Amino acid sequence: MQIFSLIPLLALCSIVSAYPSEKSGAIAARSCQQEVAAFNLARREKRGHVKRTFFPVLQNLTCVAAPETPRVDYLPNPLLRQNVTEGQVGVSLILDIGVLDVTTCKPLPNVMVEVWSTNALGNYGSTFLRGASTSSSTGIAEFHTIFPGHNSYSANHINLMIHTTSSMSGNISHVGQIFFTDRWTEVVGMYRNYALNTNPRVLNKQDPNFQLANSAGYGAIVDIMSINDDWPLGVTGYITVGVDPSRKA
Numbered sequence: 350m351q352i353f354s355l356i357p358l359l360a361l362c363s364i365v366s367a368y369p370s371e372k373s374g375a376i377a378a379r380s381c382q383q384e385v386a387a388f389n390l391a392r393r394e395k396r397g398h399v400k401r402t403f404f405p406v407l408q409n410l411t412c413v414a415a416p417e418t419p420r421v422d423y424l425p426n427p428l429l430r431q432n433v434t435e436g437q438v439g440v441s442l443i444l445d446i447g448v449l450d451v452t453t454c455k456p457l458p459n460v461m462v463e464v465w466s467t468n469a470l471g472n473y474g475s476t477f478l479r480g481a482s483t484s485s486s487t488g489i490a491e492f493h494t495i496f497p498g499h500n501s502y503s504a505n506h507i508n509l510m511i512h513t514t515s516s517m518s519g520n521i522s523h524v525g526q527i528f529f530t531d532r533w534t535e536v537v538g539m540y541r542n543y544a545l546n547t548n549p550r551v552l553n554k555q556d557p558n559f560q561l562a563n564s565a566g567y568g569a570i571v572d573i574m575s576i577n578d579d580w581p582l583g584v585t586g587y588i589t590v591g592v593d594p595s596r597k598a
Contacts (some may be wrong), residue, residue, distance in 0.1 A: 381454035385589060388447055388456060392489065392587060393574065418526045418558045421508065422473045426517065427463055432493040433480035438542045439469040439495030441583030444571070446490045448511060451591040456488025460594075461512040461519065464492050469542035471500035483515045496529070496537050496584070501548040504556040505534045507571075513594050523592045526558050527569050540581055 434441075444464065448457040465479040478497075484490045499505045506526045512519040531552050537543055538550070553559040562569035571586035 381449065381451065381591075384454040385449065388449065388488075389587065389589065392445055392447060396574070396585065417524055418562050420510070420524045421503075423465065423508070423510070424475065424479065427465065427479040427481045428476065429482065430480045431482050431491060433464065433478050434493060434495055435474075435477035437468045437474075437477050437495055439498070440537050440540060440543075440581060442494050442496045443583065443585040444492045444494055444507065445585060445587045446484075446492070446509065447587070447589040448484045448488045448490065449589055449591045450594055452593055452595070456484075457592065457594065458484055458486045458488050459515045460484050460522075461515055461517050462490035463510040463512075463517070464494065464507055466494065466497040466507040467500055469495065469498040470546050471498040471548045473500075481517060496533075496543075498543055498546045499534065499538075499548055499551055502551065504531075504551045504553045504559055505529050506556075506558070509590070511590060511592055513597075520597050522594055522596050523590060525569065525590065526562050527571050527588050527590075528553060528556075528559050528562065529571055529573070529586075533573055 446462055446464075448460060448462065449455070450457040461481055461483050463479075463481040465473070467473055468478060478494055480492060482490050482492065494507070497505050497507055506528045508526050509523075510521055510525075511523040513522045514520070534550075538546070559569075569588070571588050574585045574587065
């Protein structure tokens with residue numbers, strides 16, 4: 350499709366990380382450039398993906414989410430599962446979440462990651478599109494979900510929460526939201542059930558949580574890769590989340 354721009358595999362998403370300073374509340378920069386670049390590249394090479402993006406140029410901190418955003422529409426004790434679709438119709442999304450310990454610049458294994466999002470119509474459910482899974486030995490938590498629809502008060506996004514241990518009863522080190530480019534949501538919005546979504550569309554720039562999640566030089570925008578040439582069959586999205594394991598959100 351001509352709407353996509355191809356970028357070489359070496360031109361990957363964010364290669365700089367940082368972490369919140371509990372003493373000052375500010376973002377203390379920490380360079381994890383080489384480590385994050387290798388982390389991102391290895392995940393893509395494993396699937397043999399070529400970059401597809403709506404960004405005209407590489408964004409400096411694309412794909413590294415760290416600033417906290419409010420915990421909204423959260424329900425405790427989600428099911429432990431990687432496939433959270435539960436029959437919801439929409440564009441299939443394999444979400445690859447890399448968890449990075451910003452105090453060591455190394456992937457963070459064996460921590461619980463929770464995700465929850467709306468369906469194509471912009472509605473939250475009590476169980477669908479909600480789930481939790483522990484990060485692997487290589488610091489990756491993978492979920493099979495669908496591209497989220499927009500609701501009346503926020504742009505298309507997926508909520509996530511990261512604990513400090515493999516248990517959901519463990520302390521929470523990060524609560525955040527990850528987003529998509531407006532161009533992706535525009536294209537997906539014409540497909541399947543998304544076209545039936547009656548909520549007024551909210552662009553990223555109109556969502557204060559988007560502004561918060563993308564503050565301090567971070568880029569909480571999922572890096573979308575195609576699974577098939579016929580992208581409506583599904584896409585893969587990558588995001589790296591930098592956390593300080595000693596921090597309690």
